[in-house]
Amino acid sequence: MRLRVDPTSPEPIFEQLVFRVKEAIAQGSLVGGDRLPSVRELARDASINPNTVARAYEALEAEGVIVRRQGSGCFVTEKGSSLATNERKRRLDALVQRLVTEGFHLGFGARELRDALAERLSATPLPPRRDS
Amino acid sequence: MRLRVDPTSPEPIFEQLVFRVKEAIAQGSLVGGDRLPSVRELARDASINPNTVARAYEALEAEGVIVRRQGSGCFVTEKGSSLATNERKRRLDALVQRLVTEGFHLGFGARELRDALAERLSATPLPPRRDS
Amino acid sequence: MRLRVDPTSPEPIFEQLVFRVKEAIAQGSLVGGDRLPSVRELARDASINPNTVARAYEALEAEGVIVRRQGSGCFVTEKGSSLATNERKRRLDALVQRLVTEGFHLGFGARELRDALAERLSATPLPPRRDS
Amino acid sequence: MRLRVDPTSPEPIFEQLVFRVKEAIAQGSLVGGDRLPSVRELARDASINPNTVARAYEALEAEGVIVRRQGSGCFVTEKGSSLATNERKRRLDALVQRLVTEGFHLGFGARELRDALAERLSATPLPPRRDS
DNA sequence: GTGGTCTAGACCACA
DNA sequence: GTGGTCTAGACCACG
Numbered sequence: 001m002r003l004r005v006d007p008t009s010p011e012p013i014f015e016q017l018v019f020r021v022k023e024a025i026a027q028g029s030l031v032g033g034d035r036l037p038s039v040r041e042l043a044r045d046a047s048i049n050p051n052t053v054a055r056a057y058e059a060l061e062a063e064g065v066i067v068r069r070q071g072s073g074c075f076v077t078e079k080g081s082s083l084a085t086n087e088r089k090r091r092l093d094a095l096v097q098r099l100v101t102e103g104f105h106l107g108f109g110a111r112e113l114r115d116a117l118a119e120r121l122s123a124t125p126l127p128p129r130r131d132s
Numbered sequence: 133m134r135l136r137v138d139p140t141s142p143e144p145i146f147e148q149l150v151f152r153v154k155e156a157i158a159q160g161s162l163v164g165g166d167r168l169p170s171v172r173e174l175a176r177d178a179s180i181n182p183n184t185v186a187r188a189y190e191a192l193e194a195e196g197v198i199v200r201r202q203g204s205g206c207f208v209t210e211k212g213s214s215l216a217t218n219e220r221k222r223r224l225d226a227l228v229q230r231l232v233t234e235g236f237h238l239g240f241g242a243r244e245l246r247d248a249l250a251e252r253l254s255a256t257p258l259p260p261r262r263d264s
Numbered sequence: 265m266r267l268r269v270d271p272t273s274p275e276p277i278f279e280q281l282v283f284r285v286k287e288a289i290a291q292g293s294l295v296g297g298d299r300l301p302s303v304r305e306l307a308r309d310a311s312i313n314p315n316t317v318a319r320a321y322e323a324l325e326a327e328g329v330i331v332r333r334q335g336s337g338c339f340v341t342e343k344g345s346s347l348a349t350n351e352r353k354r355r356l357d358a359l360v361q362r363l364v365t366e367g368f369h370l371g372f373g374a375r376e377l378r379d380a381l382a383e384r385l386s387a388t389p390l391p392p393r394r395d396s
Numbered sequence: 397m398r399l400r401v402d403p404t405s406p407e408p409i410f411e412q413l414v415f416r417v418k419e420a421i422a423q424g425s426l427v428g429g430d431r432l433p434s435v436r437e438l439a440r441d442a443s444i445n446p447n448t449v450a451r452a453y454e455a456l457e458a459e460g461v462i463v464r465r466q467g468s469g470c471f472v473t474e475k476g477s478s479l480a481t482n483e484r485k486r487r488l489d490a491l492v493q494r495l496v497t498e499g500f501h502l503g504f505g506a507r508e509l510r511d512a513l514a515e516r517l518s519a520t521p522l523p524p525r526r527d528s
Numbered sequence: 529g530t531g532g533t534c535t536a537g538a539c540c541a542c543a
Numbered sequence: 544g545t546g547g548t549c550t551a552g553a554c555c556a557c558g
Contacts, residue, residue: 012533023229026236038545049535054546062326065237067404070546071543075404081239082351088238092245095234096252099227101151104158105197106220107212109261110253113224117249120228121242129241140331140339144557181558276548287493290500302530313550318531329501334531335558345503352502356509359495360516365415366491368422369461370484371476373525374517377488381513384492385506393505408542445543 001030001037005046013048017056022065025076028127032078036066039074080129135169137178145180149188154197157208160259164210168198212261265294265301269310277312281320286329289340292391296342300330303338344393399433401442409444413452418461421472424523428474432462476525 001024005016024030036042039057043050057074060066064082068074081088103113135156137148156162168174171189175182189206192198196214198206213220235245265288269280288294300306303321307314321338324330328346332338345352367377399420401412420426432438435453439446453470456462460478462470477484499509 014533019230019233022237023233026233040545051536052534055533057546059326061406062323063237067406068546069403069406069543070408070541071544072403073545077404081237082348083238084346084348087346088240091238092235092240092248093252095231096248097155098151099231099249100252100258101155101158102227103224104258105154105195105213106215106223107261108220108224110258113253114246114249116224116228117231117246120225120232121245126232126236126242129239139333139336140341142325142331142333144334146557184558187557278548283494283497286501287497290497304530315551316549319548321531327501332531333558334556335529337530345501347502352504355502356499356504356512357516359498360512361419362415363491363495363513364516364522365419365422367488368522369418369459369477370479370487371525372484372488374522377517378510378513380488380492381495381510384489384496385509390496390500390506393503410542448543451542 003037003042003046005048007048014052014056014059017042017046017053018059018063021056021060025065026126027124030076031127032076034076036074036076135174135178137180139180146184146188146191149174149178149185150191150195153188153192157197158258159256162208163259164208166208168206168208170205267301267306267310269312271312278316278320278323281306281310281317282323282327285320285324289329290390291388294340295391296340298340300338300340399438399442401444403444410448410452410455413438413442413449414455414459417452417456421461422522423520426472427523428472430472432470432472434469 003017003020003024005013005020007013009016021030021036030036036057037045039050039053043053046053057066057068061068061074064077064079066074066076083091099117100113103116108116135149135152137145137152139145141148143151153162153168162168168189169177171182171185174180175185178185189198189200193200193206196209196211199209200206215223231249232245235248240248267281267284267288269277269284271277273280285294285300294300300321301309303314303317307317310317321330321332325332325338328341328343330338330340347355363381364377367380372380399413399416401409401416403409405412407415417426417432426432432453433441435446435449438444439449442449453462453464456470457464460473460475463473464470479487495513496509499512504512
């Protein structure tokens with residue numbers, strides 16, 4: 001488990017960490033029950049402040065992605081989103097709209113967008129979902 | 133041309149404006165050569181600070197989406213992205229990865245992601261592209 | 265708007281602040297759209313570190329109770345919980361079970377618990393709910 | 397007597413144990429004089445650290461819920477709360493306020509809160525009280 | 529002015 | 544050892 005961040009990016013370091021962890025889960029390289037590196041360990045490895053790591057872990061817990069247990073460490077959750085269905089749909093639509101709009105301005109058409117998504121999904125299939 | 137922003141959103145207002153304009157273009161409701169509302173006009177209509185509008189227009193110009201002509205206003209450009217092909221591809225992949233990762237954590241699977249994209253693309257097809 | 269905390273309490277200061285704000289909303293003394301004191305202002309008034317206030321506000325935003333807007337301040341949200349129905353029910357049951365168990369060990373019986381709740385609800389009725 | 401804890405909960409394990417015991421008493425499944433499982437036994441059954449169990453028992457004894465007798469084990473006490481009446485009332489009010497405030501933010505109204513409490517109390521009535 | 533991020537370092541709580 | 548809280552202070556981003 002190796003998490004890298006780019007301190008020169010405009011994206012906050014803690015958000016980069018959050019996304020890296022979610023990515024690892026969505027790729028199946030982290031699964032429910034797995035333990036994340038400890039705050040101090042990750043801080044040392046990535047040369048960032050422990051508070052910054054703690055903040056990322058805190059955000060991940062708030063999203064329900066991990067749980068933090070005093071004395072033991074941080075663990076990937078098994079359960080799915082606890083949001084209401086319409087809220088989930090709303091957020092998905094926003095993500096799709098983001099992809100379509102930015103993709104268009106990058107010069108990609110409908111077919112290329114669909115292909116890029118299909119390619120990503122077949123290259124690294126989403127892990128099976130264990131409903132809570 | 134009516135641009136709305138949500139002041140309660142965590143997304144900065146100027147970024148919302150930037151995205152709204154890009155969205156309008158990706159939906160064909162704004163096309164190359166169209167004139168955007170003036171800074172003061174838009175600021176009044178949307179009840180936001182003129183500085184905020186100016187900043188959004190600045191960002192749009194930096195991206196090459198609009199041009200600002202002294203005294204006559206801001207106009208949508210006709211040209212496509214000026215980025216190199218590999219950079220464009222890299223950004224597209226990041227967008228797709230964002231959709232897949234966040235979508236997965238919202239509880240959506242591969243099929244649902246593809247469907248959501250296909251639905252969006254057929255509901256409001258992308259306008260034809262005039263390559264630069 | 266005066267928020268007080270007890271630095272000697274075992275309950276973390278930021279959690280005390282979170283609860284005070286939620287209390288004020290549940291009592292109708294803060295309503296949707298109201299602005300909270302600024303981070304620095306509250307920190308000065310309550311003699312605590314601005315980071316601690318910021319953390320409380322961050323938690324409140326994560327819960328969807330307030331929104332934070334750079335440059336403008338923090339505002340009470342109008343919308344209700346975005347959690348799924350079964351999650352909401354589960355949390356309510358846990359709260360009720362907490363009241364019943366702890367109340368019993370304090371020496372209160374069923375009637376006294378019901379009366380205490382009824383009294384609280386009639387003393388300061390819950391504000392009307394504006395569904396999102 | 398089977399006590400379960402959820403290691404993934406943010407609530408400390410020893411506090412969960414404390415609450416489980418108090419819950420069992422408030423449901424009548426443990427009554428005055430009953431013996432609790434030994435520290436080692438419970439630690440094995442629940443797969444937790446004996447120190448954690450010991451700490452929970454310590455907290456229960458401090459609250460006057462159980463007594464620990466050298467060599468014979470821990471026993472549920474028969475006596476009620478030893479707190480002064482106004483302190484008991486103050487704590488009850490805090491519990492009620494907690495329920496009302498959090499319940500409101502979960503989207504529940506006065507009627508639903510009263511109903512949830514009434515339902516809980518009729519589903520598993522509180523055991524008769526033997527005042528100290 | 530507002531909030532947001534990051535660092536540094538102290539001290540506490542849990543297992 | 545683990546995570547959790549709090550302080551202090553620097554610097555950036557938004558309106």
